[in-house]
């Protein structure tokens with residue numbers, strides 16, 4: 001057993017942290033306030049190969065392992081959780097399924113520009129009636145000659161308002177229920193494909209989360225990803241990887257809460273001394289540090305198993321469950337340590353508090369993660 005990071009993994013941390021500190025930390029305040037998708041940041045991150053990290057270089061990827069990817073999302077999220085999930089979605093939910101299930105032609109045409117960050121991708125699974133119950137897809141795709149005709153609505157789609165490409169799930173055979181779901185690659189600008197409501201949110205406000213509308217949207221049959229009927233499995237396998245990304249995002253948020261709280265508690269004086277002298281504060285810091293480190297180890301373990309091409313559904317679910325809980329609790333403690341300043345818009349802490357919550361909800365709620373873990377240990 002070796003818990004040391006490789007040289008490449010250490011260098012990834014240094015490089016991404018440097019970028020995040022210099023280019024993102026301050027911008028994060030504006031991204032949150034203006035609720036605007038950070039196109040300029042996306043472009044700069046693409047130049048650093050962060051939008052398709054663990055994919056083959058021949059398809060525009062960075063050629064790193066998945067531990068590097070988890071470190072990357074963690075460091076970006078430590079500065080800006082909105083940007084962290086934009087990165088996670090492009091890598092895990094868009095590039096990954098095309099890399100795994102795509103034909104050679106699809107990899108050249110779609111994966112290459114997405115991994116290079118020349119195009120922005122989104123993952124359109126969630127619908128008004130299909131959140132945790134992802135198999136209950138109401139969007140339909142009907143075969144008509146050499147085309148599929150898509151009809152339906154997707155909601156809460158991260159990057160949906162700005163994406164060039166959507167990975168869309170739809171029913172091709174209702175009778176077969178979840179075994180009748182298929183996956184499609186749909187380009188922005190395809191007639192019948194439009195963006196609906198842009199979501200106003202508690203946190204991660206810069207992600208361009210939107211509704212996607214398909215009205216008699218005709219797409220070529222060659223845009224199907226994997227086989228007809230394989231969509232639910234593609235969604236589940238893709239979400240396994242996505243959960244590593246969200247766990248890493250949560251680790252980044254938790255670490256940011258800890259870092260800010262350590263600095264603040266050493267500087268804030270009450271009763272003629274820094275508040276870090278008080279055991280009440282020390283215990284909060286100790287709990288935050290322990291949970292953050294535990295979350296990090298679980299996250300890297302899931303990423304490592306993915307690199308080893310082993311099953312990692314359970315480990316990814318455990319990482320996300322634990323890390324999202326660590327992030328939410330760390331953000332609560334950070335507000336408490338900062339007192340009135342933690343509640344004020346003048347400080348970044350209230351943003352961490354708002355951003356942390358979503359990690360317990362998207363890409364499978366904490367309750368869904370427990371279902372996945374229980375199903376795995378009981379099988």
Ligand code: COS
Pocket residue numbers: 125126131132133134135178232233236237239240313362363364365368371372375
């Ligand atoms: N990898 C590969 N295949 C998987 C899989 C995985 N991680 N998880 C499930 N499957 C397969 C199963 O093997 C099964 O296939 P067979 O029928 O051929 O054996 C099929 O998918 C159905 O699996 P299961 O019976 O476990 O499905 P459930 O309906 O019970 O799924 C949960 C339950 C809740 C786990 C699933 O619907 C889920 O993850 N929901 C949350 C979705 C989500 O994250 N939504 C957020 C959207 S993105 S923000």
